[in-house]
Amino acid sequence: MAELFWLIPIIPGASALLLLIFGRRFSRAWVALQASAAVLISLLLSTAAFLRLAQSGHGAPALAKELLAWISSGSFSTAISFRLDELSAVMALVVTGVGFLIHVYSAGYMAGDKGHPRYFAFLNLFTFFMLVLVMASDIVLMFVGWEGVGLCSYLLIGFWFDRPAASKAGLKAFIVTRVGDAGFIIGILFLLTTVGSADIAAINAAPGAGLLSPALVTLIAVLLFVGATGKSAQIPLYVWLPDAMEGPTPVSALIHAATMVTAGVYMVCRLSGLYAASVTASSVVAWVGAVTAVFAATLALVQNDIKRVLAYSTISQIGYMFIGCGVGAYAAGMFHLVTHAFFKSLLFLAAGSVIHALGGEQDMRRMGGLRKKLPVTFPVFLIGALAISGVPFLSGFFSKDAILTSAFAGRHYALYVLGLAGAVLTAFYMFRLIYRTFYGQERSSLAPGQHVHEPPRTMTIPLVILAAFSALAGFIGLPVFFGERANVFGRFLEGVLGRGPHGLAPSTETVLVLAATLSALLGIGLAFVFYRKSPQIPSSLARRFPGLYRLLLGKYHVDEAYEAVIVRPLVRGAEWTYQHFDLKVVDGVLNGSASAAGLAGKGLNVLQSGLLRDYALAFLLGAILFLGFLLI
Amino acid sequence: MIPPAAFFVLAAVLFVLGVIAFFVKKDLLTQFMAVEIMLNAGNLAVLALSKASGKADGQALVLFVITVAAAEAVIGLAIIVLVFRQRKSIRTDDLKDLKG
Numbered sequence: 045m046a047e048l049f050w051l052i053p054i055i056p057g058a059s060a061l062l063l064l065i066f067g068r069r070f071s072r073a074w075v076a077l078q079a080s081a082a083v084l085i086s087l088l089l090s091t092a093a094f095l096r097l098a099q100s101g102h103g104a105p106a107l108a109k110e111l112l113a114w115i116s117s118g119s120f121s122t123a124i125s126f127r128l129d130e131l132s133a134v135m136a137l138v139v140t141g142v143g144f145l146i147h148v149y150s151a152g153y154m155a156g157d158k159g160h161p162r163y164f165a166f167l168n169l170f171t172f173f174m175l176v177l178v179m180a181s182d183i184v185l186m187f188v189g190w191e192g193v194g195l196c197s198y199l200l201i202g203f204w205f206d207r208p209a210a211s212k213a214g215l216k217a218f219i220v221t222r223v224g225d226a227g228f229i230i231g232i233l234f235l236l237t238t239v240g241s242a243d244i245a246a247i248n249a250a251p252g253a254g255l256l257s258p259a260l261v262t263l264i265a266v267l268l269f270v271g272a273t274g275k276s277a278q279i280p281l282y283v284w285l286p287d288a289m290e291g292p293t294p295v296s297a298l299i300h301a302a303t304m305v306t307a308g309v310y311m312v313c314r315l316s317g318l319y320a321a322s323v324t325a326s327s328v329v330a331w332v333g334a335v336t337a338v339f340a341a342t343l344a345l346v347q348n349d350i351k352r353v354l355a356y357s358t359i360s361q362i363g364y365m366f367i368g369c370g371v372g373a374y375a376a377g378m379f380h381l382v383t384h385a386f387f388k389s390l391l392f393l394a395a396g397s398v399i400h401a402l403g404g405e406q407d408m409r410r411m412g413g414l415r416k417k418l419p420v421t422f423p424v425f426l427i428g429a430l431a432i433s434g435v436p437f438l439s440g441f442f443s444k445d446a447i448l449t450s451a452f453a454g455r456h457y458a459l460y461v462l463g464l465a466g467a468v469l470t471a472f473y474m475f476r477l478i479y480r481t482f483y484g485q486e487r488s489s490l491a492p493g494q495h496v497h498e499p500p501r502t503m504t505i506p507l508v509i510l511a512a513f514s515a516l517a518g519f520i521g522l523p524v525f526f527g528e529r530a531n532v533f534g535r536f537l538e539g540v541l542g543r544g545p546h547g548l549a550p551s552t553e554t555v556l557v558l559a560a561t562l563s564a565l566l567g568i569g570l571a572f573v574f575y576r577k578s579p580q581i582p583s584s585l586a587r588r589f590p591g592l593y594r595l596l597l598g599k600y601h602v603d604e605a606y607e608a609v610i611v612r613p614l615v616r617g618a619e620w621t622y623q624h625f626d627l628k629v630v631d632g633v634l635n636g637s638a639s640a641a642g643l644a645g646k647g648l649n650v651l652q653s654g655l656l657r658d659y660a661l662a663f664l665l666g667a668i669l670f671l672g673f674l675l676i
Numbered sequence: 677m678i679p680p681a682a683f684f685v686l687a688a689v690l691f692v693l694g695v696i697a698f699f700v701k702k703d704l705l706t707q708f709m710a711v712e713i714m715l716n717a718g719n720l721a722v723l724a725l726s727k728a729s730g731k732a733d734g735q736a737l738v739l740f741v742i743t744v745a746a747a748e749a750v751i752g753l754a755i756i757v758l759v760f761r762q763r764k765s766i767r768t769d770d771l772k773d774l775k776g
Contacts, residue, residue, distance in 0.1 A: 654775030656707075656768040660698060 045092035050109040050126045052089045052136055053179060056082045057172035060165050067161025076151035079164035083147050083171055087140035094133045098536065106130075108181060115184070122242045127181030131540045134378065134533075135178045135310055138385045142302045143171050145506035149393050150294040152502035153400065163203060163292070170196035174303050178310065182242035183232055186311070190228070190275065193304045194221050200299060201291040213287035220284040224274020231267030234260070248317025258322065265318050265325030269332075272308030277359045278336045278366065283603055285359055289351040293396030296351060301358050301392050302385035309365040309381050313374045316541055320372060330370020330451075334462040337363030339600075341469035345476070346596045349406050350395050353477050357432065358388055360466060364447050367459055373450030373544030375534040379521045380447055382533075383439035386517050387431040390510035394425040397503060398481060401496045408477065413486035417496040420504045422482050424511040429478050431514040433471035434564040442518035445560050446534075449523065452556055454545035464563050471567025472574075479575035525553050683724035691717035704756050704766040715745055 059082035067075055093107060106129035113123045128136065147167060154163050173196060177189025195218075202214025236242060238260060239250045251261050272278070277285035288300050299305070312319055312329060319326050337360045344356035361384050368377030399406055401418060415422045431438040434445070444467060451460045498504060522530035524546070529535065534543070548556075574581050586593040595601070694714035698707050719738050726734025760766050 652775060654772030656771070657699065664695065664699075 045089060046096035046107060048089055049093040049107050049128050050111065050179075052086045052093070052128075052140070053126070053172050053175035055085050055089075056168045056175065058082070060168035060172055063161055063165035063168060067165050070161065072155070072160055075161045075164050076147075079168050080144065080147040080151065082168055083140055083144040086171070086175065087137075087144050090133065090136045090140050093128050094137055097128070097130055097133050106132075119240065120236060120242075122182050122184050124185060125181045126179040127244075128179055129540055130537050131310075131313060131378070132178050134382065134537065136175060138382055139171065139174050139178060139303050142385050142389050142510075143167075143174075143298060145509055146294050146298040146302075146389060146393070149297075149396075149503050149506040150292075152500045153294050153396060154292065155500075157292075159203060163200075166196055166199050166203070167295075167298070170200065170299060170304070174307070177307055181244060183235065183244055183247060183315075184242045186244070186314070187228065187232060190271070190307060190311075191225065193299070193307065194218065194225070194275070197221075197288070197299050197304055200295040201288045203291055203295065207290065210290040213284075213290040217284040217288050220281050221274040224271045224281050227267045227269075228271025228274075231264050231271065234264045234267065238264075244314060247315060251318060251321030256321075261318060262322040262324045265315075265322050266328055268311065268315065268318075269308075269325065269329055272311055272366075273332065274308075275311075276305050276308030276362045276366075278308070278332050278363060279339060282336065282340065282359050283606060286352050286355045286599075289349070289355050293351065293392060293399060296355070297389040297392030297396070300355065301388040305358060305362060306365065306381045306385065309362060309369060309377055312366070312369045313378055313541060316369075316374045319369065320542070326370050326372065328370075330367050330456065330459055333363040333366025333368075333370055334459045334466075335363070336360065337367065337466040338462050338469065341466050341473065342596060343599055344473040345469065346593070348408050350398065350408050350411070350477065350481065351392070351406055353408075353473060354388070354391055354395060357391075357470065357473065358384075360470065361388065361432070364444060364463065364466070367451055367463055368447040368544075371447075371451045371454040371456050371459065371545060372542070373447060373454075374541035375531075375537045375544060376443070376446035376450050376521075378537060378541065379533050380440075380443035383431070383443040383514070383517050386510055387428045387438075387440055387514040390424060390428040390507065390514050391432065393503070393507055393510065394421050394428060397421045397499050397507065398425075400499050400503070403494055408480045410487050411481045412484040413482070414496065415482040417486075418482075418498055420498055420507065424507045425482070426478065427511045427515050429474040431518075433474050433568060434467055434560055435471075435568075436561050436564075437518065439514050439516070439518035441560070441564070442521050442523065445523060445557055446521060446531075448560060449548065449553060449556050450545050452552075453548045464559060467560060467563045468567040468570075471564045472571045475568045475571030476575050479571060483576060484579075523553060523557065524548075525550065525557065680724050680728040683720060683727075687717045687721040687724065690714075690720065702767055702769060704759065704768055704771075707768065708752055708756060712745070712749065715741075 059078055063070075063075060063079065070078070096107070106127050108125065108127045110123045110125035113121070115122050147164075150163070150167065154160055157163065170193060173189045173192025175189070177186055177193060180186035180189055198214045198218040200214075201217050202211040205211045205214075232242075235247055235250075239247055239255055241247070250256050251258075256264070274281040285300060285305065289296055291300070319329065340356045340359035340363065344353050344360065347353045347356060361380070365377040365380045365384070368374070368380060398411065398414060398418065398421060401414070401421070402411065405411065427438070431440040434441045444463075448460055448463045448467075451463060521533035524531070598604070691714050694710045694712075694717060697710035697713070701707050701710065719741055722734045722738050722741075726732065726738075756766055759771065763770065765771075
């Protein structure tokens with residue numbers, strides 16, 4: 045089975061093609077079934093390939109397959125070829141595993157939507173592009189997947205395109221990430237001209253082989269990271285992700301929490317040879333991650349839309365992953381990526397279940413008291429919240445701890461403190477969400493005939509499975525604390541990603557674990573005091589610090605600043621160009637050439653007499669001229 | 677034995693006669709005959725060349741040309757008949773619908 049690994053992306057791709065062409069003729073049940081089955085087959089193939097890699101141990105060659113030659117130009121050539129090593133196998137498992145559960149969930153969530161076949165076609169297409177990104181063995185093909193997932197993100201955010209907000213959000217996501225992609229493309233071009241090969245293994249080996257000067261390594265790594273800030277919603281290009289919540293909730297879970305937005309982290313890990321060779325680029329990565337982690341967490345504190353809280357939380361958590369990558373602990377970053385994929389997609393899907401139960405309500409001010417009404421959703425949401433907060437022995441605890449410990453071991457104390465502060469904020473806003481949604485009085489505004497109800501089984505079963513993973517996935521990456529060989533995940537990836545900073549004394553590790561635990565509990569405790577025990581505190585705080593509150597509520601006015609500094613001058617410039625260049629020069633040249641052709645036609649019309657004799661005469665003269673030309 | 681040059685002269689004379697007839701006459705049928713004369717002048721020249729060079733290729737070629745010309749004459753005459761039925765005239769000066 046493992047030899048068929050190259051079918052992992054192909055199958056969802058083929059299914060997407062079928063659905064795009066024939067989707068409208070298939071029955072609804074068949075569409076959902078086909079889409080889910082395609083991803084399930086990919087999941088099984090990924091598992092087989094993963095097991096093969098796990099059994100063969102370290103030093104075993106990665107699975108590789110060249111499908112066909114693609115570009116061959118001068119000394120440069122690249123092929124469509126897939127490669128599955130430990131890193132991409134882990135990522136492929138996450139994409140297909142979480143993806144499959146979300147496909148199943150979508151079958152229930154989107155059951156009544158009129159765009160049903162289109163939705164599943166796009167979801168399959170997304171899975172295809174994401175797997176291409178993950179399994180590409182050269183950076184050009186990786187870029188194809190990178191852009192493809194961006195396209196699917198755009199299509200699915202704007203899925204309900206008759207809502208102006210949704211189509212606008214889709215456009216915003218597409219354009220903002222495109223800004224980052226410009227950096228990514230320049231980075232790729234630099235790589236192609238200096239390394240001379242698009243192959244990722246060759247790129248990772250290039251700094252060591254002396255093909256790249258240190259300054260060039262830094263430049264390329266930072267340029268590629270600019271692409272990652274766009275795709276993974278980091279400062280300064282994070283603004284699209286909160287708006288992306290206009291899409292259907294399963295899409296938010298799959299694309300904007302579990303997989304696509306973490307593509308930036310995956311890219312940095314994939315090119316870890318490049319990033320490890322540049323201290324400057326690595327600290328850029330780590331600092332952007334750390335600042336984003338805290339910055340986005342503060343924004344999540346005051347949001348009232350349940351999905352937007354989760355969106356800012358995603359931005360913040362991806363910041364953590366980048367801290368891990370930036371301090372050299374790539375495996376820790378990947379570990380957090382995996383656990384985050386579980387608990388954040390769980391949180392999104394559970395939030396979707398809440399929204400579904402309340403008939404489309406997303407505002408937490410009109411929720412509350414749902415604990416008893418949603419007996420499945422509440423416990424799984426609680427597990428997800430505990431996991432993301434970093435409560436001991438749930439998955440988020442281990443992965444966040446791995447990142448923070450690595451930051452500490454690498455002597456990046458400032459990053460460590462920022463990470464710890466972010467952890468407090470994370471626990472606080474998650475439990476603010478829990479208390480406002482599931483506790484207190486019911487504030488729903490459902491019509492009298494409707495009542496709050498749990499969603500169908502196709503939606504609750506994926507929730508329970510994800511909850512199990514969110515709770516238990518942490519045990520694959522136990523800290524050194526539990527023994528030198530306890531970090532199964534880290535050792536599996538060691539061959540690709542290295543080990544990262546390590547070597548702290550056991551006593552120090554204990555203190556760090558305690559600090560992480562305490563910060564999680566502190567955040568939860570604060571939320572309990574603020575939103576359960578004495579609910580008047582938040583509003584009195586808002587009154588006492590009106591400036592700060594408005595700043596947070598206004599999202600630091602970043603959107604407005606971008607609007608004023610970038611968008612409006614661009615629009616005005618485009619308007620001026622349209623008025624003066626397009627209308628006058630471009631249209632003028634076009635209209636001019638058209639009327640010149642018309643005039644010429646009118647002039648030559650005289651020759652067209654319709655008389656046979658005239659034509660014959662012209663013929664004769666032509667023949668004589670030709671003969672004369674031949675003879676002379 | 678007639679020298680080959682005589683055939684060439686005859687062919688040239690026939691051709692020029694055809695051209696003149698084509699331009700002088702104004703009805704389609706006569707002009708069509710003029711075209712046929714030009715065609716056969718060409719045939720004659722090919723035959724003369726073939727004889728002069730002592731190879732039979734040209735004669736075979738002319739056989740084909742005559743065959744095709746027969747078919748072409750049928751179609752041409754049929755067109756002229758149809759034009760006459762529609763317009764009650766085959767004067768080329770009357771047939772100038774293609775004037776731009």
